[in-house]
Amino acid sequence: MAARIVLTYFLVPFLLSSTIVGYNSDEVMSWCSKTPNPQPCEYFLSHDHRNTPITHESDFLKISMQLALDRAMQGKVNTYSLGSKCRNGLEKAAWEDCLELYEDSILWLTKTTSSKCTDYDAQTWLSTALTNLETCRTGFTEFGMTDFILPLMSNNVSKLISNTLAINKVPYSEPSYKEGFPSWVRPGDRKLLQSSSPASQANIVVATDGSGNVKTIKEAIDAASKRSGSGRYVIYVKAGTYNENVEVGKKVKNVMFVGDGIGKTIVTGSKSAGGGTTTFKSATFGEYP
Structure with a gap:
């Protein structure tokens, strides 16, 4: 949803005293x-x-x-x-x-x-x-x-x-790539993204038809938040339509989501400003504090 937003800046009035507390x-x-x-x-x-x-x-x-x-x-x-x-x-x-x-x-x-x-x-x-x-x-x-x-x-x-x-004053610089991925993506993560069998690499599998460990992405995130250790936790979301607004809290660290591709694994929500939800909270998939 696109919206034209008019932003207004407000400045708290203040007076500068002739006596400076700290600096000259x-x-x-x-x-x-x-x-x-x-x-x-x-x-x-x-x-x-x-x-x-x-x-x-x-x-x-x-x-x-x-x-x-x-x-x-x-x-x-x-x-x-x-x-x-x-x-x-x-x-x-x-x-x-x-x-x-x-x-x-x-x-x-x-x-x-x-x-x-x-x-x-x-x-x-x-x-x-x-x-x-x-x-x-x-x-x-x-x-x-x-x-x-x-x-x-x-x-x-x-x-x-x-x-x-x-x-x-940091100037913009073009990102660098390696093997088709941004250079900051580590080798292990590149292999995981290129894997032809994500289910075998996953810690938990989500499937709407019940063929996985859980049926909703929220359940998988809850499981990730309760795990011990801080290693990479891979959530594989199988093909299907998931009607949920996914929220990943900042305490859920080092989690990777892998799906079956565009048009196959679909996450969709229906929240909007028109329905009483701010755009910030209407995200289908978002990270929140």
Whole structure:
């Protein structure tokens, strides 16, 4: 389903005091002028109690990532407190999405602050976090409910993440392939994908006709979540039509789904914004926090 979404940015009003809590005001303005959204950068940087020295752009990048993370965590707390203010079921559904999406964004933003995170990884995680917040807003706009809860959620997180993306400045590079697969796909996984008999490689087989271990994909995911160990868990879904909206939780790690091919293994659902479900939750097959 395609929809034309109008996104509205909200900026919490604030005044810059002539007395700067941490950094020198000239230093703050100099660094923040390099970002697409200098105003929130100036405010939150000048009120950053850590006051970490900024000598190089790499220092500014780390601080910007941390500021975005701090503000996202506060945004989640603020969003949670708004639950009791939801006026109806549709607003409640959009609000619940936002809580999940904030949790997800915090996870990705936390990854960017790790010393093991490369610039390329950071660009991916930051982009994902920013997309999550846009998806949060989309839930309200889909239901035509942008007049009450959504303005109360305004907190500058999107602008701070956009600033960090601009500072990171990682150019796009064409992906590399090996044997027809992206280079990051390991040899063992390539063999598994190329196998002519996926059932023999599977940990569990799903079949609507009862010829497998379980009849629904959900049952297979539940089994995967209860397994011991962290090795690859292969779920083979035999040919058939599966009328279910599949949700894979983030705690279900290292799971691979293998079907019988296009037009044979079919997973279909009927959730939509028209039926009272946000697009975020209408996915036929999705991963959720």
